[in-house]
Amino acid sequence: MKNIYMIGVGLIGGSLAIDIKKKYPDVVIHGISRKDSTLEEALALNLIDKKASLDDIENADMVIISIPVDATVKLLPSVLDKISDTGLVVDAGSTKAAICACVENHPKRRNFLAMHPIAGTEHSGPSAAIEGLFVGKTNIVCEVEKTTFKLQEKALELFKSIGMRIRYMHPVAHDKHIAYVSHLSHISSFMLGKTVIDKEKNERDIFDMAGSGFASTVRLAKSSPEMWTPIFKQNKDNVIETLEEYIINLTHFKELMKEDNFDAIFDEMKSTNYIKDILKGIS
Amino acid sequence: MKNIYMIGVGLIGGSLAIDIKKKYPDVVIHGISRKDSTLEEALALNLIDKKASLDDIENADMVIISIPVDATVKLLPSVLDKISDTGLVVDAGSTKAAICACVENHPKRRNFLAMHPIAGTEHSGPSAAIEGLFVGKTNIVCEVEKTTFKLQEKALELFKSIGMRIRYMHPVAHDKHIAYVSHLSHISSFMLGKTVIDKEKNERDIFDMAGSGFASTVRLAKSSPEMWTPIFKQNKDNVIETLEEYIINLTHFKELMKEDNFDAIFDEMKSTNYIKDILKGIS
Structure with missing residues (x-):
């Protein structure tokens, strides 16, 4: 894994970026956000290595989406359109049913993994990102059987390496x-x-x-x-x-x-x- | 001030005992409780120096009551009966109107000071007592005008010395x-x-x-x-x-x-x- 694209660089995306970079120093973290000022802030805070845009996603080994869940439902199908055959898109949203439903029949469904890392604080934005946020926390993974085995394995290894324990659950449950x-x-x-x-x-x-x-x-x-x-x-x-x-x-x-x-x-x-x-x- | 009697040696009484002892090493802390096992626990934890009973209160420079507020209303008049002319009784209850009312016409009302130190945790009992619980916290004092000036001055000096700021308020408010x-x-x-x-x-x-x-x-x-x-x-x-x-x-x-x-x-x-x-x- 070489290139990880973070869509959303706030509390969750930013904290993930910190911990992933620490475990995998060779990974390049690319940040994507609606607002350039948010990316500039994330760069200044060393959360990301580079600014990027949605057009660059074809180069991603992994895309992690950590934005409001309504925006995820809108954006996810088009992100999945752009991912390469060996790339994986994961989302970190606090709801799972609508997000899983929006890509249910997507031709690249097997390149998507739905998860909910249960961690956070009451703060938000890049400045809220903190190291070690996920240590000892639970990551709920949904519909794991719908994701290419090798890709989900790679993702879960990554999340375990930053301290998370994995639980499997149906999105409706x-x-x-x-x-x-x-x-x-x-x-x-x-x-x-x-x-x-x-x-x-x-x-x-x-x-x-x-x-x-x-x-x-x-x-x-x-x-x-x-x-x-x-x-x-x-x-x-x-x-x-x-x-x-x-x-x-x-x-x-x-x-x-x-x-x-x-x-x-x-x-x-x-x-x-x-x-x-x-x-x-x-x- | 030499002898302080703590009626109730749980979270509040025990934590007060720790901080008072630290600031005033010469003070002797006497513990009073319904249950001897509670006093033994408080002794073992070094919260109190000696076990005592309600009959000893005539020897108190100060009595601090930190027990459930219904028990305070029942006990306070008789404690005040026993206090010497130069002694002070304070209570630390989370309600103030009923407690102030129960001694409103007591002949020794001027030897009582009603207060509510706003500090605590969700734990209880002697083992819940911790050092520094009151630092930076607010102590609400009610009907200060009804207490002998010198006695309230002594009490507020004590509570300020363990880090509390004082606010004055009517018990009903x-x-x-x-x-x-x-x-x-x-x-x-x-x-x-x-x-x-x-x-x-x-x-x-x-x-x-x-x-x-x-x-x-x-x-x-x-x-x-x-x-x-x-x-x-x-x-x-x-x-x-x-x-x-x-x-x-x-x-x-x-x-x-x-x-x-x-x-x-x-x-x-x-x-x-x-x-x-x-x-x-x-x-």
Whole structure:
């Protein structure tokens, strides 16, 4: 592997570039972005070696797409049109069903691998890229049987070499479960932030009272709307289902409080403490 | 100041003991707890110098009460009965109105100072005590005018010396605002944990998909129900109000998704990104 093209050089693409370059110093990382200013920033930060454009993709051994998922669905078929027979296109999107569907009947489907490296922070853009972001994290790979064996093997070797463990999952199952363990967290956090800001916006001093618990719970409300709106759109039905269940649980908790049923409130919390065991191993 | 009695030697009491001992090596820290096993643990961890009982309080220069807030309301009047004229009782509870009310007409009200050091983690008990927990954190002091000047001065000097900044607030205002910036976060986190556990409890592999975002958002769901049930009970009206507003905001978000109004979804998130500025400085 010699030439890797990163379409999108933000938090995910940029962090991948750092770790890949570290493991494979001879690889040339080419950056592609809608905006030249983003590429200039990525160059200045040493995330990429060279600027490139979509027309150069025929020279790629591997293309990694890390852009908003609506843009991926639009762009992926034409990227796959351009890839050479020995090249591989992978995407790192947070949804998988729509992305897999958009190339389902593409003549070069076997040159594509769908994945979701589950790693990130609440920051975005090239300056958010950090070393070691993927160490110990899970990479969900979808429809692996639809990719040329040798090509998927090469890709998974690369992702394992930067510290990821691989899990295989159907794209529809991925979208259903990720709605619970990732998408819902983002909405709960955004709406928590909104609720507090709406109430306290004229009383800035109040935020002196906010401790590390609040900071942790609203951290995801700093996330990029440009990235997250298309995710919620593509995963609409699953996300609505999680939201409905979450609202039912919150309403039930509120009703228990109104009824002064604090024994039940205690039990609700006690049984959820079990999350301790579940979270062991997630940093 | 020579003898400090800690009623409660868990996360807050234990962490205070560590930092006070470090700043004032000559102070003798006496531990009081319902359970002897807790005191033995605190001794073994070097959080306290000696075990004591409520009968010893007449010898205290300062008593710091860090126990569940319902227990504080029950115990505080009798502790104040026992304190010497030159001794001070402070409490570190997460609610302030009921605690201030329970000693409002106490003949020794001037020997009591109500405070809420806003610091903590999701862990509890003596083993959760850590050094430096209070550095850079806010200590809310209520009804300072009701405490003997010299005694409050001594207490605030102590809390400043371990790194805290002091803010003054009416107990009713404290309970209203803390419901937004602390109590609501805990419920949003507990119910997020519950929603995901209910859905995924038979599919443990799914938690491989949970990333650091989920971990951060449900961190507070590890908190102690013994500590939090009485807080929600004492602050019932304020907490119900915050929950109602939170549920309205979540329902609105869900309705926007159902209507495919993703421009509005984008705007909701964009305007909440403002939380970045607010959170600056909170670790």
